[in-house]
Amino acid sequence: MASASPTRAKDIPAKIVVLGESAVGKSSLALRFVRRDFIPNQEATIGASFLSRSVSLVDESPPVTIKFEIWDTAGQERYRALAPMYYRGAAGALVVYDITSADSLRKAESWIGELRRNADPQTVVVLVGNKCDLESMRQVSIQQGQDLAEKEELLFYETSAKDGTNVDALFTNLGKTLLSRGVIASGVDRRSTMSRNLQPPGSRTPKSEQQKRCDC
Amino acid sequence: MSRLMPPPTCIEQEFEHYVLLRELIQYMTPLFVVSTHSACDTNQFFVAVPPDRMVEDFVVPGTSGLGKRLFQAVVRSHIFSGAEESHLTSFGGHSASVSFAELYEHEDSSTPKACPYSVLTVSSSSGVSHSATVIRAVRLSTNPSFTFLFTDLSMHHVMPMSRRTVASMRSFGVSGTQPLWQRVPCSAMRPIRARTNELGEKRKDLQNLSPKISIDKLLAYFKSDEQSFRQFVVDFAMEKGEEILLRRTSAATPGGSTPQSPQSPSSQSSVATPSKASKHDEDAAVVQGVLQKSMDKAMMFIDTEVGIFRSSYIVVKGYEDFAIAKMLQIVDTAAELAIGDEGEQADDDIDDCDIAVISQPARRNSCESVLNGWSEEDEEQLGVAFHTLVTSGLSTKMITHWEEINYNEDFAFCHACGVLRRREGRLEELRSCFPDLLPEYCDQIVVLIRLLDDHTLSVFSYMRIMETTIAVAVDLVAQSSSNNVEVTADICIPLIVYLLVVTGPKCLPSRIKYILECCTPVLEMSALGYALTTFEAACVQLLEEYRLHVTMQE
Numbered sequence: 001m002a003s004a005s006p007t008r009a010k011d012i013p014a015k016i017v018v019l020g021e022s023a024v025g026k027s028s029l030a031l032r033f034v035r036r037d038f039i040p041n042q043e044a045t046i047g048a049s050f051l052s053r054s055v056s057l058v059d060e061s062p063p064v065t066i067k068f069e070i071w072d073t074a075g076q077e078r079y080r081a082l083a084p085m086y087y088r089g090a091a092g093a094l095v096v097y098d099i100t101s102a103d104s105l106r107k108a109e110s111w112i113g114e115l116r117r118n119a120d121p122q123t124v125v126v127l128v129g130n131k132c133d134l135e136s137m138r139q140v141s142i143q144q145g146q147d148l149a150e151k152e153e154l155l156f157y158e159t160s161a162k163d164g165t166n167v168d169a170l171f172t173n174l175g176k177t178l179l180s181r182g183v184i185a186s187g188v189d190r191r192s193t194m195s196r197n198l199q200p201p202g203s204r205t206p207k208s209e210q211q212k213r214c215d216c
Numbered sequence: 217m218s219r220l221m222p223p224p225t226c227i228e229q230e231f232e233h234y235v236l237l238r239e240l241i242q243y244m245t246p247l248f249v250v251s252t253h254s255a256c257d258t259n260q261f262f263v264a265v266p267p268d269r270m271v272e273d274f275v276v277p278g279t280s281g282l283g284k285r286l287f288q289a290v291v292r293s294h295i296f297s298g299a300e301e302s303h304l305t306s307f308g309g310h311s312a313s314v315s316f317a318e319l320y321e322h323e324d325s326s327t328p329k330a331c332p333y334s335v336l337t338v339s340s341s342s343g344v345s346h347s348a349t350v351i352r353a354v355r356l357s358t359n360p361s362f363t364f365l366f367t368d369l370s371m372h373h374v375m376p377m378s379r380r381t382v383a384s385m386r387s388f389g390v391s392g393t394q395p396l397w398q399r400v401p402c403s404a405m406r407p408i409r410a411r412t413n414e415l416g417e418k419r420k421d422l423q424n425l426s427p428k429i430s431i432d433k434l435l436a437y438f439k440s441d442e443q444s445f446r447q448f449v450v451d452f453a454m455e456k457g458e459e460i461l462l463r464r465t466s467a468a469t470p471g472g473s474t475p476q477s478p479q480s481p482s483s484q485s486s487v488a489t490p491s492k493a494s495k496h497d498e499d500a501a502v503v504q505g506v507l508q509k510s511m512d513k514a515m516m517f518i519d520t521e522v523g524i525f526r527s528s529y530i531v532v533k534g535y536e537d538f539a540i541a542k543m544l545q546i547v548d549t550a551a552e553l554a555i556g557d558e559g560e561q562a563d564d565d566i567d568d569c570d571i572a573v574i575s576q577p578a579r580r581n582s583c584e585s586v587l588n589g590w591s592e593e594d595e596e597q598l599g600v601a602f603h604t605l606v607t608s609g610l611s612t613k614m615i616t617h618w619e620e621i622n623y624n625e626d627f628a629f630c631h632a633c634g635v636l637r638r639r640e641g642r643l644e645e646l647r648s649c650f651p652d653l654l655p656e657y658c659d660q661i662v663v664l665i666r667l668l669d670d671h672t673l674s675v676f677s678y679m680r681i682m683e684t685t686i687a688v689a690v691d692l693v694a695q696s697s698s699n700n701v702e703v704t705a706d707i708c709i710p711l712i713v714y715l716l717v718v719t720g721p722k723c724l725p726s727r728i729k730y731i732l733e734c735c736t737p738v739l740e741m742s743a744l745g746y747a748l749t750t751f752e753a754a755c756v757q758l759l760e761e762y763r764l765h766v767t768m769q770e
Contacts, residue, residue, distance in 0.1 A: 015741055027704040049686075049705040050746040071746055072705040079709055081760075082753040089740065 011054050011067035014175065014184050017087040019115070020096035021107040022075030025130040028161035029096060030070045033171055048072065055168075057175055066175040066184070084118050091183045092124045092174050097145075099129045099158065100137040105144065112152050122183050126155040126174055133160040431663050435670055438677045442608045445601045446515070449554075452601070453511045456594060457504035514554035518602060521546045522609035531617040539614065540733055543606060547736075550602045555590050596738050600676065603736055608674035615671035615730055622726035629755065632762035633720035639765060646714040646761070650693045650707060658718060661689050665719040668727050675734050678727060679744035682751050689715060712754035713761065728752050 018026045027048050034051040051070040056063060073079075073086045087093055093115055097108040108127065115125055127149045129140060142158060149156030155177060159166040178184045525546070531539045607614075619626065636642050664685045668678060689711050690703040703711075716724070731748055739745055 013741055022706060027706075048703065049708050049750070050743045052743075069741055071749075074705045074709050076706060079753070079757065082709065082756060085749050085753050085756075088749075089737075 011065045012179075012184050013067045013069055014091040014178055015069045015071060015089060016092045016094060016174070017071045017073060017083075017090040018094045018096060019073055019083060019087070019111050020075055020094075020128075021098070021101075021104045022077075024075065024096045024098040024101070024104050025161045026075060026094075026096050027072050029094070029128065029130055029159060029167065030072055032161040032164055033068075033167050034070065053171075055171060055175055057172065057179070060176070060179065064179065066178070068171060068175070083114070087115065087119050087123070090119065090123055091178050092126065093119065094126050094128050094170075094174075095154075096128045096130050097140065098131050099140045099145075100131055100134050102139040105129075105140045105148070109148060112148075112154065116152075122181070124155070124174065124177050124181060124183060125152070126157065126170065127152070128170065129156075129158040130161055132158040132165055133162050429660065429663065431666055434663060434667055435673075438667065438673055438681065441680075442604055442674050442677055445604050449511050449515065449598070449601050450508075452594075452598065453507040454504060456590075457507050460503055510554050514550040514598075514602065515605075517553055518546060518550045518605055518609070521549075522606060525610055526613055529613070531613065533617075533621055536617070536621070536733070539617075543610060543614070543734065546606050547599065547602045550606070551595060551599050554598050554602070555595055599736065600738055603739075604674045604676040607676070607734060608672075611672050611674060614734070615727070618726045618730040619671070619723050622723075622729055625725040625729075626723045629725050629759065630720055630722055632759055633717050636717045636758070636762060636765060637720065642761075642765065643714070643717065646710060646717060648710075650696070650711060650714075658689075658692070658715060661685055661692070661715050662719045664688065665715060665721055668724060669722045671723075675731050676739065676744070678731055679735070679739060679748050683744050683747035685715070686712065686747050686750060708750055709754055709757055712750060713758050716754055716758055724751070725755060728755060 018030055020026050030051050031048055034053045049072045051072070052067060053070075054065050054067045056065045071086050071090070073083055095108045095111045095115070097104040112125060112127070115123065127145060129142070129145045145158065146156055148154075155173065157166050157170045157173075159170055161167065525542065529539070529542070636646075664681055667673075667681050673681075686708065690708070693703050693707065693711060721727075728748070728751060732752070735745070735748070740748075
């Protein structure tokens with residue numbers, strides 16, 4: 001008999017979490033990506049913390065549209081322990097550092113380690129060196145960023161939230177990688193879209209999170 | 217005669233047990249496997265029983281009385297109501313089979329009570345297997361073909377058979393526009409925003425402000441928003457009917473030109489094609505009739521099931537997963553009824569169609585159009601609407617239970633808020649991120665946060681309250697700030713921590729746990745999910761601040 005099949009392609013949602021030290025330009029990067037083509041009814045609902053933008057990948061066969069749901073996080077050190085709550089279920093993570101601060105790269109390295117330990121192994125991590133427009137103040141070379149990305153097997157981009165350099169390319173390639181690695185896909189089982197996993201009692205909090213809380 | 221009657225307390229106790237058992241069996245039937253196995257005698261049925269002393273007391277040999285009879289009657293009515301094995305093992309479309317690793321009596325004669333069924337393996341349709349140790353097997357005295365298998369605590373691991381595999385990225389979303397459920401108006405926002413603007417304008421003249429909005433009024437707003445989901449479902453069916461017709465007609469028209477709406481006055485000008493117009497009307501009637509009927513079925517199912525749940529189910533401590541499973545099952549089944557993705561339903565709908573003037577093939581075409589007209593988005597949107605209605609209907613029962621089991625956490629959180637609030641200088645320290653915000657401006661937000669203590673709202677509404685709280689707070693900070701800065705995530709957490717300390721909600725930890733357990737992936741990934749996560753993070757941070765404060769004092 002006839003079965004209910006989707007009548008039109010729908011946007012594929014992808015939760016992207018933005019991590020990094022304070023003042024490296026996480027929010028600016030997300031804002032640059034989302035508000036470049038500003039559409040009034042796509043205005044962020046919660047300040048600049050939760051942002052959303054759809055991107056069509058026409059090169060894909062068939063063409064698909066990915067809806068990036070960007071979750072910004074607090075960069076201050078004191079809120080670092082809260083990050084796992086934000087990257088729970090994320091398809092991608094942007095670990096941002098500031099090319100004018102060598103210290104921010106070291107912090108980014110620790111973020112990557114933390115993601116490796118606690119996040120879903122399927123999560124695609126991108127190392128982003130922001131503020132590449134400030135060439136004269138550069139403290140981190142492109143090579144250093146690339147080396148770290150290669151060592152950790154990450155995607156790597158240098159961007160400028162100020163002038164928009166590489167911002168679109170970053171998200172477009174992130175979308176393609178998510179698709180090619182099967183992290184996101186359309187046509188998810190209908191039932192799974194409505195219900196959630198049932199887990200044994202006491203096992204809802206991720207282990208890493210539980211451990212963190214205990215340590216406090 | 218009266219001496220033989222048990223005292224009233226016993227009757228009440230029996231009744232309580234009956235209700236409890238009924239609930240357990242209700243859950244066990246779909247969740248805990250009844251199956252035959254090729255190695256067993258034919259028509260052998262097994263029920264795996266989770267560790268529960270009360271159930272055990274009713275089943276083990278030697279017990280008798282009303283309780284046992286009731287229990288057996290309940291078992292029969294629930295277990296044997298299915299005519300085939302497939303009826304007994306299905307849960308939300310997932311089937312499970314049972315195999316026994318060891319089917320024979322234990323060889324060691326020194327352990328005569330050893331169970332012949334030592335290990336039970338359950339394989340779900342997704343290929344995941346889970347095992348449980350069987351500690352005792354008891355045959356039902358009234359029907360020897362029926363055996364209970366008592367399991368130890370590892371039985372909990374069998375539960376994943378009812379898990380639905382959710383891909384790491386769940387589908388929800390929009391095609392260029394907001395999902396319909398996000399367009400359900402948040403009527404509470406209007407007065408709050410107006411009040412916030414008023415505060416912004418009159419910040420130097422606080423005594424002239426109009427009275428603040430009462431918590432009752434805000435609660436009424438959110439409740440009415442929940443009820444508007446009923447109308448939303450009806451409107452959704454009508455909207456979908458129109459869409460299906462337009463798509464079908466444009467597909468039939470060469471060049472795919474958009475047809476004129478049957479209601480449009482301009483359609484009257486096409487005098488040359490009256491038969492086409494009348495056919496369109498017929499089609500519209502059939503498609504909308506089929507859709508409406510499906511929606512009615514789904515709504516009736518929800519009302520009935522929610523009513524049964526509220527009147528006869530007890531959420532047992534330690535078995536909360538069952539309650540959630542039942543709740544989500546109601547949502548899923550309602551969505552299936554509404555979408556009508558089973559072939560038989562299409563035939564039923566065609567046969568039941570009351571419009572006699574329309575030919576059978578035409579009806580069949582229309583029904584197939586309806587069946588093929590659903591997109592994933594539609595299913596998700598209906599899922600959210602049904603989820604809201606179900607969780608709203610069951611909120612009192614569920615939330616009260618969650619408050620009971622999380623009493624200690626709630627108490628500790630409330631205490632921490634009180635200590636931080638009373639401690640001199642602590643609030644100012646917390647406000648260091650947003651120094652321009654005057655505490656007097658937070659009164660509306662405080663009222664909003666207090667709404668989270670209410671236990672009659674749906675999961676959707678609680679998440680919406682959180683989202684509204686953050687949105688209003690962020691607005692206030694942006695208005696208060698002299699530099700008109702963009703409020704980013706760096707400010708969100710300290711802002712919410714500050715507001716929570718000022719408000720001191722009584723049940724926030726239990727509320728967050730409840731929402732996390734009952735939330736759907738669709739909501740979890742949206743802005744509502746972000747708000748929930750921010751509140752969760754703020755709670756953890758607040759307790760951290762409290763620990764820091766206590767440590768410093770020591």
